[in-house]
Amino acid sequence: MTSASQTSPPGRTDDELAQSDIPAMLRYGLSFAAPHRTALFGDGAVGAAVLLDRLGIQPRAVAFLAKVVRSGGVRYAAELREPVPGDDAASIVRTWLESAATTADGVDGDEQAARWLEAVAELLGLRNITLLSATLR
Numbered sequence: 815m816t817s818a819s820q821t822s823p824p825g826r827t828d829d830e831l832a833q834s835d836i837p838a839m840l841r842y843g844l845s846f847a848a849p850h851r852t853a854l855f856g857d858g859a860v861g862a863a864v865l866l867d868r869l870g871i872q873p874r875a876v877a878f879l880a881k882v883v884r885s886g887g888v889r890y891a892a893e894l895r896e897p898v899p900g901d902d903a904a905s906i907v908r909t910w911l912e913s914a915a916t917t918a919d920g921v922d923g924d925e926q927a928a929r930w931l932e933a934v935a936e937l938l939g940l941r942n943i944t945l946l947s948a949t950l951r
Contacts, residue, residue: 837913
């Protein structure tokens with residue numbers, strides 16, 4: 815028998831995750847460890863993937879941006895005219911990068927931001943595979 819305190823919390827919908835305050839999650843997740851970082855790499859990454867998927871962004875664009883962040887830093891990436899293709903997506907991603915740039919502390923902060931972007935790219939890829947699989951049935 816499982817007590818109520820041991821049961822998993824109910825899942826969140828794509829719409830709920832897409833409404834997450836990702837800039838705030840980046841600020842807190844990159845500044846603090848434990849629950850803030852977990853939320854950033856969990857709900858924050860899924861919410862970001864949902865938003866970018868709805869705008870038609872391919873996982874490779876986000877993975878490439880992670881490489882840019884790792885190479886030049888999150889501040890450099892935030893200044894790019896088009897960090898990902900498309901005006902709407904670029905605006906959203908630039909907001910995320912600018913938020914991350916306020917708290918990313920040196921190479922370690924840039925690395926954490928790059929890892930988060932890689933997680934978002936992986937989730938985008940999984941969403942694409944799931945959609946393709948459902949379409950082929």
